Amino acid sequence: xxxxxxxxxxxxxxxxxxxxxxxxxxxxxxxxxxxxxxxxxxxxxxxxxxxxxxxxxxxxxxxxxxxxxxxxxxxxxxxxxxxxxxxxxxxxxxxxxxxxxxxxxxxxxxxxxxxxxxxxxxxxxxxxxxxxxxxxxxxxxxxxxxxxxxxxxxxxxxxxxxxxxxxxxxxxxxxxxxxxxxxxxxxxxxxxxxxxxxxxxxxxxxxxxxxxxxxxxxxxxxxxxxxxxxxxxxxxxxxxxxxxxxxxxxxx
Amino acid sequence: xxxxxxxxxxxxxxxxxxxxxxxxxxxxxxxxxxxxxxxxxxxxxxxxxxxxxxxxxxxxxxxxxxxxxxxxxxxxxxxxxxxxxxxxxxxxxxxxxxxxxxxxxxxxxxxxxxxxxxxxxxxxxxxxxxxxxxxxxxxxxxxxxxxxxxxxxxxxxxxxxxxxxxxxxxxxxxxxxxxxxxxxxxxxxxxxxxxxxxxxxx
Numbered sequence: 507x508x509x510x511x512x513x514x515x516x517x518x519x520x521x522x523x524x525x526x527x528x529x530x531x532x533x534x535x536x537x538x539x540x541x542x543x544x545x546x547x548x549x550x551x552x553x554x555x556x557x558x559x560x561x562x563x564x565x566x567x568x569x570x571x572x573x574x575x576x577x578x579x580x581x582x583x584x585x586x587x588x589x590x591x592x593x594x595x596x597x598x599x600x601x602x603x604x605x606x607x608x609x610x611x612x613x614x615x616x617x618x619x620x621x622x623x624x625x626x627x628x629x630x631x632x633x634x635x636x637x638x639x640x641x642x643x644x645x646x647x648x649x650x651x652x653x654x655x656x657x658x659x660x661x662x663x664x665x666x667x668x669x670x671x672x673x674x675x676x677x678x679x680x681x682x683x684x685x686x687x688x689x690x691x692x693x694x695x696x697x698x699x700x701x702x703x704x705x706x707x708x709x710x711x712x713x714x715x716x717x718x719x720x721x722x723x724x725x726x727x728x729x730x731x732x733x734x735x736x737x738x739x740x741x742x743x744x745x746x747x748x749x750x751x752x753x754x755x756x757x758x
Numbered sequence: 759x760x761x762x763x764x765x766x767x768x769x770x771x772x773x774x775x776x777x778x779x780x781x782x783x784x785x786x787x788x789x790x791x792x793x794x795x796x797x798x799x800x801x802x803x804x805x806x807x808x809x810x811x812x813x814x815x816x817x818x819x820x821x822x823x824x825x826x827x828x829x830x831x832x833x834x835x836x837x838x839x840x841x842x843x844x845x846x847x848x849x850x851x852x853x854x855x856x857x858x859x860x861x862x863x864x865x866x867x868x869x870x871x872x873x874x875x876x877x878x879x880x881x882x883x884x885x886x887x888x889x890x891x892x893x894x895x896x897x898x899x900x901x902x903x904x905x906x907x908x909x910x911x912x913x914x915x916x917x918x919x920x921x922x923x924x925x926x927x928x929x930x931x932x933x934x935x936x937x938x939x940x941x942x943x944x945x946x947x948x949x950x951x952x953x954x955x956x957x958x959x960x
Contacts, residue, residue: 509925511881580775627805727882757901
């Protein structure tokens with residue numbers, strides 16, 4: 507049986523993991539390589555590295571870190587942030603990324619997903635979408651949730667998958683940071699319209715929220731979170747134990 | 759020395775790193791002589807079968823792989839690299855494979871049931887079908903990482919491990935010195951590293 511995946515997301519800026527962290531036994535909690543190793547040893551099924559730098563120097567630091575991480579950690583690694591061209595795909599894939607997540611870049615350049623899928627295969631193209639409710643419909647937001655593109659989220663996702671995205675990360679801005687659970691309504695809607703794996707993001711505050719997610723929408727493939735894992739509010743081995751007890755298949 | 763065949767398909771960074779991590783002397787190459795001298799050969803691969811088969815031929819590696827297999831050198835195909843070992847694939851038309859193991863590569867979608875995602879992506883467990891040195895120290899139901907939309911069918915006598923995704927899917931095959939894993943050992947954590955180590959000690 508395929509298992510539900512639990513995925514921590516690390517935001518990296520200037521070669522460091524942003525946001526304070528709280529881990530026993532970790533000397534340097536902002537060292538992305540150490541943190542990635544910690545997660546890999548403690549039940550994470552995949553890792554997402556998000557590059558939130560904009561400068562050229564920052565990019566270089568980021569790819570150095572990616573190379574170091576990918577040389578040590580043998581679970582799937584997705585990279586997002588600053589992916590605007592097919593060359594950007596090449597840059598991070600050559601440094602050891604397995605999958606590349608596109609967000610604003612795909613909105614600015616409609617050829618990005620089809621071209622990247624043609625060159626590197628759909629299996630490495632992840633469509634990441636920031637969604638927010640506007641007048642009763644779901645809109646795609648851009649630039650970290652600041653700009654309403656006016657695009658209908660369900661249409662956009664459907665089109666992205668038809669164009670070659672092999673996976674979808676659905677981040678609900680409405681629930682993100684609220685820590686009261688995933689946005690089940692939009693996740694259910696997205697799950698209905700695409701055949702590729704859907705990763706839920708935004709809103710997890712407790713292990714219970716993951717149980718609710720996978721029980722309510724069994725078609726959801728994975729749950730992604732950042733701060734609750736980084737702050738140690740939810741420990742992945744405990745979370746997986748709980749999911750297992752609730753009859754949800756996980757890799758233990 | 760282990761030769762990882764570089765025929766312009768996919769990203770070999772992880773595979774090379776994982777071989778380094780287990781202390782193997784790995785070379786990524788498309789030099790015929792180097793590959794024929796290697797003690798072990800790995801045929802990687804991602805993406806579409808037709809594209810991979812075409813590149814294998816364009817780089818001259820198609821015949822080199824056949825030579826390696828005929829010589830008796832242990833060879834391991836990974837993911838699309840495993841699919842290439844079979845007679846043919848029906849992915850976007852009919853494409854000829856290496857014909858080293860009897861069987862056909864075909865879409866999983868019409869067979870697995872409508873409620874399951876395609877690709878089959880994530881960690882799934884292995885169920886062993888025969889004693890295999892590749893899995894000598896791997897416990898039954900160990901988890902490994904899969905990403906694929908096509909799988910091999912009609913190869914039952916050679917299946918060494920299955921995985922369950924709506925139906926039993928071929929997870930690993932072997933025929934003499936020719937081995938294949940549909941999953942990615944280089945992305946399957948400590949279990950995957952053990953499998954690579956087992957291959958390197960064949």
